[in-house]
Amino acid sequence: MGILEVKGVNKRFGGLQALGDVNLSVKENTVHAIIGPNGAGKSTLLNCLVGKLIPDTGSVMFDGQSVLGRKPHEINQMGISRVFQTPEIFGDLTVLENVLIPCFAKRDGSFRMHAFETVSAEKEVVAQAMHMLEDVNMAEKKDMHASSLSRGDKRRLEMAMCLVQEPKLLLLDEPTAGMARADTNNTIELLKEIKASRDITMAIIEHDMHVVFSLADRITVLAQGTPLVEDIPEKIKGHPKVQEAYLGQSHG
Amino acid sequence: MLGLSAKDTRFLLIVIFLTLATPLLLQPFPEGSAMAQFNAGYPDLMQKFAIYGIFAIGFNILFGLTGYLSFGHAAFLGVGSYTVVWMYKLLGYNVLPGLVLAIIISALFALLIGFISLRRSGIYFSILTLAFAQMSYNLAYSVLTPITNGETGLQVYGNDPQILVGANSPTSPHLFGLVMRDSVQLDVGGWLFTFNIGYYFCAVIAILAFYLSLRIFRSPFGMMLRAIKTNQTRMNYTGLNTRPYTLAAFVISGMYAGLAGGLLASMDPLAGAERMQWTASGEVVLMTILGGAGTLMGPVLGAGFIKYFENIFSKINDNVLHAWFAVLPDGLENAVVAMIHPFVGKGWHLTLGILFMLVVIFLPGGLVEGGQRIARLFNRKKKSKGPGTGAGGHKPKPAPHVAE
Numbered sequence: 270m271g272i273l274e275v276k277g278v279n280k281r282f283g284g285l286q287a288l289g290d291v292n293l294s295v296k297e298n299t300v301h302a303i304i305g306p307n308g309a310g311k312s313t314l315l316n317c318l319v320g321k322l323i324p325d326t327g328s329v330m331f332d333g334q335s336v337l338g339r340k341p342h343e344i345n346q347m348g349i350s351r352v353f354q355t356p357e358i359f360g361d362l363t364v365l366e367n368v369l370i371p372c373f374a375k376r377d378g379s380f381r382m383h384a385f386e387t388v389s390a391e392k393e394v395v396a397q398a399m400h401m402l403e404d405v406n407m408a409e410k411k412d413m414h415a416s417s418l419s420r421g422d423k424r425r426l427e428m429a430m431c432l433v434q435e436p437k438l439l440l441l442d443e444p445t446a447g448m449a450r451a452d453t454n455n456t457i458e459l460l461k462e463i464k465a466s467r468d469i470t471m472a473i474i475e476h477d478m479h480v481v482f483s484l485a486d487r488i489t490v491l492a493q494g495t496p497l498v499e500d501i502p503e504k505i506k507g508h509p510k511v512q513e514a515y516l517g518q519s520h521g
Numbered sequence: 522m523l524g525l526s527a528k529d530t531r532f533l534l535i536v537i538f539l540t541l542a543t544p545l546l547l548q549p550f551p552e553g554s555a556m557a558q559f560n561a562g563y564p565d566l567m568q569k570f571a572i573y574g575i576f577a578i579g580f581n582i583l584f585g586l587t588g589y590l591s592f593g594h595a596a597f598l599g600v601g602s603y604t605v606v607w608m609y610k611l612l613g614y615n616v617l618p619g620l621v622l623a624i625i626i627s628a629l630f631a632l633l634i635g636f637i638s639l640r641r642s643g644i645y646f647s648i649l650t651l652a653f654a655q656m657s658y659n660l661a662y663s664v665l666t667p668i669t670n671g672e673t674g675l676q677v678y679g680n681d682p683q684i685l686v687g688a689n690s691p692t693s694p695h696l697f698g699l700v701m702r703d704s705v706q707l708d709v710g711g712w713l714f715t716f717n718i719g720y721y722f723c724a725v726i727a728i729l730a731f732y733l734s735l736r737i738f739r740s741p742f743g744m745m746l747r748a749i750k751t752n753q754t755r756m757n758y759t760g761l762n763t764r765p766y767t768l769a770a771f772v773i774s775g776m777y778a779g780l781a782g783g784l785l786a787s788m789d790p791l792a793g794a795e796r797m798q799w800t801a802s803g804e805v806v807l808m809t810i811l812g813g814a815g816t817l818m819g820p821v822l823g824a825g826f827i828k829y830f831e832n833i834f835s836k837i838n839d840n841v842l843h844a845w846f847a848v849l850p851d852g853l854e855n856a857v858v859a860m861i862h863p864f865v866g867k868g869w870h871l872t873l874g875i876l877f878m879l880v881v882i883f884l885p886g887g888l889v890e891g892g893q894r895i896a897r898l899f900n901r902k903k904k905s906k907g908p909g910t911g912a913g914g915h916k917p918k919p920a921p922h923v924a925e
Contacts, residue, residue, distance in 0.1 A: 319758065342756075342757045342760050342762045342763075343760075345757075345758055345760035346760045350758070350759075351758045353754075353758075357752055357754050357755040357758070359747075359748045360751050360752065361747065361750065361751040362747060362748060366744055366748075369741075370744065370745065370748050370759060370761070371760070373744075374759050374761050375760070378760075381742075382742060383741045384737050384740045384769075384773075385524070385736055385740060386740050386741055387524055387526075387736075387739050388739060388740065388744055389526065389739070390524070430755075434759075
C-alpha cells in the first residue's frame with residue numbers, strides 16, 4: 270500500500286479524454302517519476318492530486334484519506350508540497366521571509382490571526398528557517414529580495430520552502446523545464462542531496478529522460494492519458510512500448 | 522519597548538513627538554506676516570490631519586499590504602459618522618459610546634461587504650467595493666432618510682432623547698467633560714499657538730492607530746498579507762487559506778475608517794451622505810499612493826499633503842497674489858498673477874493633480890521613497906568622505922525595509 274494511491278481516475282475536457290483509467294501507487298521513501306510525451310496527461314494528473322482539478326471518476330487517496338474535493342491549501346496541510354515548473358516564490362519578500370511563511374503555515378495551520386506577535390521574536394521559527402537556508406547554501410542571501418535571485422537560486426529557494434514543511438510527499442512539476450544543461454545538472458544534484466539526506470517521498474513529473482533516469486526509483490510511463498507501463502528505470506529504458514510512445518508508431 | 526525592536530521604538534517616539542508638537546510645528550510664521558496664511562496650525566485643519574491620517578493608515582493595511590484596492594472605504598467613514606451622531610441623539614454628547622459603537626458597526630459592515638467583494642480580486646474587487654459604497658451613499662440620500670436624515674444630514678435636535686444628559690453637561694461633543702472645541706491659545710512674541718482639546722484627542726487615537734499598524738506590519742499576520750500581494754498561488758500551495766487573511770485585513774481597515782468617520786463627527790456633530798461619495802473613497806486612495814503604499818509613514822504624509830493643499834492652497838486668491846507681487850511693475854505683476862492663478866485658489870486640484878502625476882511617474886514608492894532617496898544621497902556623501910570605503914564592497918543588496 271503506497272502513501273499515494275490513485276485508482277481508476279478519469280478526466281474529460283469536453284471531447285478530450287485527458288486521463289483514462291489511471292492507476293498509480295507511490296511507495297513511501299521512494300522517488301517515483303511520471304514521464305510521457307507532450308499531451309500525455311501528466312500535468313492534468315498532477316492537478317488532480319493537488320486539488321486544482323477534480324477527476325470525473327476514480328479515487329485519490331493520500332495517507333489513507335481521500336484528497337478529492339479538498340482545496341489546495343487543505344491538501345498541503347495533509348502533507349503534500351508542490352514545486353512548480355517555473356518557481357513560485359514570494360518575489361517582494363526577502364529570502365528568509367519566503368521560508369518563514371511555510372514554517373508558520375506548518376505550525377499554525379491554514380489561518381491564524383497572529384497580528385500581535387512579532388516575526389523576529391519567534392526565535393524557534395526563525396532558527397528553523399535559517400537552518401533550512403543553510404541546508405540549501407542560501408543562508409548568506411537571507412536578506413535579499415527573492416525576485417533578485419538567479420533562476421537556479423529561485424528553484425533552490427522554492428525547494429527549501431517545500432522541504433521546511435517536512436512534507437510526506439513532494440510533488441515536482443518538470444523541475445528542469447527550460448533549463449540549460451548546467452542548471453539541470455545542478456537541480457539533479459540538489460534533488461539527489463535531498464533524497465540522500467532525509468526520508469522523503471517524491472513524485473516527479475518530467476519530460477527530460479536524463480533527469481528521470483538519474484533520480485527515479487520507479488517510473489510510470491503515461492501516454493494519451495493512460496499508464497503504459499510501470500517499472501524500475503533499467504527495465505523502462507529498453508521497453509518497446511515506451512519507445513513507441515515517445516518516437517511514434519507508423520500506422521500500417 | 523512595547524514589543525517593538527529598538528529601531529521601531531525610536532521610529533514610534535519620533536512619530537509621537539511630531540504628532541504632539543504639531544500645533545507648534547505647523548505654525549512657523551508669525552501672525553500677521555505675509556506668510557501667515559501658510560500656517561496650518563489651526564484646530565480644524567490639524568484635526569483633519571489626524572483623522573484622515575487614521576483613515577489612510579487603515580486603508581494602507583488593506584491596500585498597502587494585500588494589494589486589494591478598495592474603492593469603497595468612504596462607506597465605512599459615513600457609517601462611523603452616522604453612528605456617533607446617533608449616539609449623541611440618543612445618549613448625549615459624550616463621544617466615547619459613539620466611537621466604540623462606530624468601530625463595531627463599521628466592522629460588521631466591512632465583514633458583510635468584504636465577504637462578498639473578496640470573492641473576486643483585481644479590478645472586479647475594486648468595482649464591487651465601489652458599487653457597495655455608491656449603494657450606501659444613494660440609500661443614505663433616499664430610502665434610509667429616517668436613519669440618515671437624507672440631504673439635510675444627521676444632526677442633534679432639541680427634542681432628541683439624550684437620556685444621559687444632565688443639567689450642566691456640555692452642549693457640544695466632549696469626553697467626560699473635556700469639550701472638543703475648547704482650545705488654549707499661547708501668544709509668544711507674535712507667534713500664536715493653538716492647543717485644541719479635539720486635536721489632542723484625535724492625536725492620541727492616531728498614535729494608538731499608528732502603533733497598532735506598526736505591530737501588524739511586523740507580525741506574522743502582516744507578513745502573510747504581504748505574501749498574498751506577491752503570490753497567491755504559492756500561498757495556497759503552502760497550506761494557507763488566503764480568504765480569511767484578506768477578510769481580516771478588510772475588516773481591520775474598515776474599522777479604522779469607521780473610527781475616522783466617528784472622529785469627524787466628534788469634532789463637528791454632523792453627518793452627511795456626501796461623506797460616503799466615491800470621491801471620498803478616491804481621496805484615501807490618492808493619499809495612500811501619494812505618500813507611499815505599503816509604507817508605515819506614507820499614508821499619513823499623503824493625508825497631510827492633500828488636506829494641506831485642500832485647505833491652504835485653496836485660500837490663495839487673486840488679491841493675495843497681487844499683494845505678493847506688488848513690488849513688480851504693474852504689467853509684469855498682472856502677467857505673473859495670471860500665470861499662477863490657475864494653480865491656486867479654486868484651481869488647487871490642478872496643482873495636486875500635477876504633483877500626483879510627478880510622484881507616480883518619478884517616485885513610484887511615493888513621498889517616502891523621495892525621502893529615502895534624499896537620505897541615501899546624504900549617506901553616500903558622508904561615506905565617501907570617510908576612510909576605508911570600497912573595502913569588502915560586494916554585498917547583496919538588502920531588500921528595502923517596510924518601515925520608514
